[in-house]
């Protein structure tokens with residue numbers, strides 16, 4: 001929590017600034033509400049959530065008959081947590097049954113897929129799980145090299161193919177290795193070229209189908225780079241159309257973080273943010289906790 005706070009506080013975040021506008025006044029009047037709304041509209045919270053939030057807060061304070069910033073803060077915290085939705089199930093479906101659990105990691109290049117696979121492997125290894133990595137981004141040799149580097153850093157095997165090999169066959173092989181070695185989890189890194197939607201659909205769909213000849217894909221994690229705002233959201237939407245996403249990983253929440261995207265992406269895609277990336281290091285992956293996230297925004 002301290003780390004998330006520090007990281008979010010260090011970023012010039014329109015959502016945080018908007019919240020602080022509200023909390024820094026002696027009393028809350030019409031002008032405060034307008035400033036608050038204006039600032040939130042420039043954040044990446046989105047128009048509809050902003051309107052809903054402002055309306056819910058105004059209603060609450062009216063009912064409570066107060067214009068006191070402390071009451072506003074409490075109300076704001078609660079309403080934000082509601083928006084982020086603490087009732088969503090954010091656990092990862094990675095329990096081994098007769099075969100290893102298989103996690104596919106998808107998203108546009110540069111969003112942090114390979115890094116997330118590495119960090120997630122580290123988390124799983126720390127939980128005493130046997131992990132196999134599959135480098136199904138065969139388009140660039142550097143991608144497989146990068147994954148292999150993560151594999152050796154974390155101490156897990158990486159299955160890779162020749163450059164230009166069929167990504168689905170590499171994924172198949174990785175799962176096979178996982179089954180033979182009785183691994184708990186197989187993590188599959190994929191390519192994120194977005195030139196055509198059909199191309200992407202064919203590739204990701206095929207990878208999933210081919211994996212599922214041996215073991216069900218239990219999680220499809222979509223990477224979203226928190227610094228890319230609306231643009232990232234548009235791309236995320238395309239991925240969600242071509243493959244059944246089960247959870248979102250919001251990367252780069254450190255740096256120029258735009259935390260409001262959490263609320264939008266969950267609404268748009270109908271899946272929870274499950275993990276957040278807080279840096280480039282091996283330990284910079286954390287479960288997403290709505291209350292902790294909101295507290296970090298309000299600090």
Ligand code: GDP
Pocket residue numbers: 107108109110111112113114115116192223251252253254255276277278279280284
């Ligand atoms: P991929 O192309 O989707 O596999 O993306 P990579 O995993 O190669 O990541 C792209 C860049 O983003 C790399 O330089 C990573 O170190 C960096 N990166 C990934 N996740 C995070 C994060 O949570 N925070 C920060 N600051 N950088 C990250």
